[in-house]
Amino acid sequence: MIILTILSSISLMIWLYLALLHGNFWNPPSIKKAKKISKYPEITILIPARNEAKYIKNSLMSLLRQNYEGKYQAIVVDDSSSDATLKIVKGISKKNNKIHVIQGKVLKEGWTGKVWAQYQGINLIKKKISE
Secondary structure, eight states: OHHHHHHHHHHHHHHHIIIIIIOOTTSOOOOOOOOOOSSOOOEEEEEEESSOTTTHHHHHHHHHTOOOOSOEEEEEEEOSOSSSHHHHHHHHHHHOTTEEEEEOOOOOTTOOHHHHHHHHHHHHHHHHHHO
16 A cells, blocks of 8 residues: 555656646647748759659659749659650640750760769759859
8 A cells, every 4th residue: 555655646746747847848849930031042853764654744743733932943854764754754844844854865884874864964954054
């Protein structure tokens, strides 16, 4: 009986500490509202794609539905796809000026596919920035 009383007392003391001294542990911290941005940065999304015909349309349409208030564009680098990836992206890019497509060059020796496609896309972005 004494052990039960001691355990109950300890439990009561812990709860009293948490409720009275620790201070509102049950309340979530207040979240400050973000300040309104006067000018959103321009962004470029680089998408290396190889044999993505099954997914690329949904991915690009989802990207176009974003509510980003700044200017943005997506550059799709087709990495020698053997399916309809390039055709699908070209079709979407004709209807929307935010989507651009480039047909990647043949893989150079010493490079891996996706890294090579990213490299080509980054070089294109750098070239456009410097113009």
